[in-house]
Amino acid sequence: MPPEVATALDATTLLGWFDRHARDLPWRDPERTPWGVLVSEIMLQQTPVARVLPVWREWLDRWPTPQDLAAESQGEIVRAWGKLGYPRRALRLHAAARAITEHHGGEVPSDVETLLALPGIGAYTARAVAAFAYGKRTPVVDTNVRRVVARAVHGAGDAGPPSTRRDLDDVDALLPEGPDEARAARFSAALMELGALICTARSPRCADCPFSASCAWQKAGRPAYSGPAKPTQRYGGTDRHVRGLLLDVLRATTEPVTKEQLDVAWPKAGQRDACLDSLLTDGLVEQTGDGRFALPGEH
DNA sequence: CAGACGTGGAT
DNA sequence: TATCCAAGTCT
Numbered sequence: 001m002p003p004e005v006a007t008a009l010d011a012t013t014l015l016g017w018f019d020r021h022a023r024d025l026p027w028r029d030p031e032r033t034p035w036g037v038l039v040s041e042i043m044l045q046q047t048p049v050a051r052v053l054p055v056w057r058e059w060l061d062r063w064p065t066p067q068d069l070a071a072e073s074q075g076e077i078v079r080a081w082g083k084l085g086y087p088r089r090a091l092r093l094h095a096a097a098r099a100i101t102e103h104h105g106g107e108v109p110s111d112v113e114t115l116l117a118l119p120g121i122g123a124y125t126a127r128a129v130a131a132f133a134y135g136k137r138t139p140v141v142d143t144n145v146r147r148v149v150a151r152a153v154h155g156a157g158d159a160g161p162p163s164t165r166r167d168l169d170d171v172d173a174l175l176p177e178g179p180d181e182a183r184a185a186r187f188s189a190a191l192m193e194l195g196a197l198i199c200t201a202r203s204p205r206c207a208d209c210p211f212s213a214s215c216a217w218q219k220a221g222r223p224a225y226s227g228p229a230k231p232t233q234r235y236g237g238t239d240r241h242v243r244g245l246l247l248d249v250l251r252a253t254t255e256p257v258t259k260e261q262l263d264v265a266w267p268k269a270g271q272r273d274a275c276l277d278s279l280l281t282d283g284l285v286e287q288t289g290d291g292r293f294a295l296p297g298e299h
Numbered sequence: 300c301a302g303a304c305g306t307g308g309a310t
Numbered sequence: 311t312a313t314c315c316a317a318g319t320c321t
Contacts, residue, residue, distance in 0.1 A: 040317085041317065042318095045316095045317065045318045045319075047305090048306095050308085051307075051316090084305080084306080085305030086304055086306085087305075089318090092320095119320095124317070125317085140317090143316075143317075161300090195317095201316090202309085202314075231301085231302085232313075233313095235305075239303080240303075241305080243304080243305080244305050
């Protein structure tokens with residue numbers, strides 16, 4: 001047997017910690033379906049767990065299979081997405097459900113390549129579904145994992161700019177080997193959980209971390225982040241903001257609304273009209289025969 | 300690769 | 311009040 005490579009993130013230690021501290025999230029229930037996992041992963045993109053929970057429950061109750069969602073209208077889906085944010089995700093999930101229904105026999109694919117071909121599913125989500133829904137050994141790299149690896153392995157205060165290839169290789173090297181792929185999948189979930197609960201961005205709880213002794217960042221004296229400055233994001237007054245306000249008007253009614261009703265949502269006419277155009281282009285809004293506006297009604 | 304794309308709670 | 315930031319994807 002080859003000697004174990006020394007690692008700052010020992011699998012047995014991490015899995016033991018996960019057994020004791022993992023949150024009891026519904027998409028981790030042994031009874032949940034791959035579809036439930038996929039829905040959770042899309043909703044969780046850039047969105048906190050607490051906000052996803054009630055919407056995920058409603059969705060799985062209303063549309064327990066991909067076929068159920070595929071049969072629903074786009075407008076109902078965008079409405080049910082509510083204020084989770086980035087509503088194009090709802091449209092993409094709908095399109096994914098249709099592709100799954102039409103091309104994959106109604107079963108959520110289990111291999112990364114097939115998942116990657118579905119709308120809204122990228123490098124992270126494809127591997128998250130393969131690992132968490134199907135127990136596969138594959139590197140699952142999200143913002144939490146990148147931060148944990150940056151600190152515990154590389155001794156940096158935080159992760160630098162993402163590089164999919166390098167990040168995947170980094171994490172692949174940490175995954176436990178052997179025939180028990182489910183153990184590697186659980187390791188991936190545990191790594192994310194460590195980043196979410198202990199090795200957090202703002203105030204890491206190193207005192208509660210099972211790796212405080214082996215962590216490269218600890219050993220280096222917890223140096224501050226030294227990489228390139230991260231772009232600071234604004235929201236107020238941006239097109240994102242205005243699009244959200246326009247969509248808010250449409251989510252509030254089931255009847256189409258007039259242009260005048262949309263106009264009250266934002267005072268700057270030029271920006272407002274440009275945003276409405278972009279919503280039409282994205283398929284989040286459609287114009288009815290009489291010139292009014294509504295959430296998309298296509299079935 | 301940089302920038303667009305929602306929203307709201309925490310600090 | 312202002313800034314940070316939360317399980318990314320697409321162009």
